[in-house]
Amino acid sequence: MKKIIETSFDFAQLGPDLILDAIEAKGLLVESGLLALNSYENRVYQFLCDNNKRYVAKFYRPQRWSKQQIQEEHDFAWELQNHEIPVVAPLKLNGDTLHSHQGFYFAIFPSVGGRQFEVDNLDQLEWMGRFIGRIHQVAKGKSFKFRPTFSIQEHLFDSVETLKQTQLIPTSLHTAFFTILQQVVDLAAKRYQPASHIRLHGDCHPGNILWRDGPTFVDLDDCRAGPAIQDLWMMLSGDHQHQRLQMDTLVEAYEEFCEFDKAELALIEPLRAMRMVHYMAWLSRRWQDPAFPQAFPWFADAKYWEQQILALKEQLSALHEPSLTLF
Missing domain, CATH: 3.30.200.70 (Phosphorylase Kinase; domain 1)
Structure with missing residues (x-):
């Protein structure tokens, strides 16, 4: 060999x-x-x-x-x-x-090839619900042996340690940033209590969907085990009422092929928080790769970190609000 x-x-x-x-x-x-x-x-x-x-x-x-x-x-x-x-x-x-x-x-x-999936198109959302239901029905048939599982350790705690080591956050913003970051991490970790894990696409956002007479799923690079809602919540957009209609459309179509545990709706905001924190840490870890400063120059600007403080405050508020419900 x-x-x-x-x-x-x-x-x-x-x-x-x-x-x-x-x-x-x-x-x-x-x-x-x-x-x-x-x-x-x-x-x-x-x-x-x-x-x-x-x-x-x-x-x-x-x-x-x-x-x-x-x-x-x-x-x-x-x-x-x-x-x-x-x-x-x-x-x-x-x-x-x-x-x-x-x-x-x-x-x-x-x-x-294909055009971009339209997140505000309820007909396309219905298609997506059916196909994600089919994916998950197959996924339940066995478990991953080597791929990781969504966890608060990796996505929250380890990410916080990475951010504490970066030199990119302006010193003047350290107290404000890490204070709100820790509050979000603590509450998200408390609220993230999935009852089960299945194999997932893992990164099922609109950018990984091509549309041509229906959806085509690409890029399973982040596939891992986790709660089923992870492959659904990134389809949501707009205000709370709009998201409720979108999720209702997704779940109704999803359940044509796979049973959905509605208790997982409570995991949407913790998962959103995990994605936010993990994304910042990911950029920090990759900053030595020359492609990253070129592609994400704003990551080293004070304005970006000021915006993240505001975004984290909004996410903390969302974590305190009641979970999304279906009609």
Whole structure:
């Protein structure tokens, strides 16, 4: 077995020649240039092959996921696809979906197009509810062995420690920021009490949905175990009454295929808080990657942290309010 060469956590060694060599080593001849797609955690490139088909090559960030964890993501995508659920799964080349080259794990996907999912379109929300219900019905059939589980330790407590170590928060804002941050973390941790966990897409927001005669789900990179509501709540938008109508539409369609525990509605605001805190910590951890200061220059500005103080105050208020209910 060929030994995998360890690479650094970033993509400093991932140059065009290495990318082309990796792709062509799998029997695909690149006929076009490499078009970098919008991805920061990994590196993703679209290209035209000599068979006149478009593909996407995804190079995983080194040392983030283990080989077993990435393979479990691929297997989950194929399991869903085999149940005729529109999920973009990696191609099987010589029987394998996960490949390695010069220390980088990578996969090749078919290039799939489509327009953006409209979160305020109730007809499209109904479609989404049915398909997420189908995903979860399949997902309940087994458990992840290697992928992590949504937890307050990772998303809240560890994230707070990361933020305490960053040099990006202006000293003048430290007291205000960390005071409200701790209040949000404490209350979210208290309210986050899921009764069960299933396999999830994990990052099922509108940006990971392509619409073409129905939804196509992409990017299972953050799939993990957690409460079912995690794959539903990011579809919500607008005021409280609008969100109530949206969730009612989603759940009614969802339950055509999978039973929904309405007690999980109480987890929406804790999960939103977890996402907010984890996102700030994620940017802090990745700041040494040259791509991040270029893509998120506002993260180092005092104005951003002032806005986060206000956002956290609003989230604290939301955590104190009664949970969303259905009609």
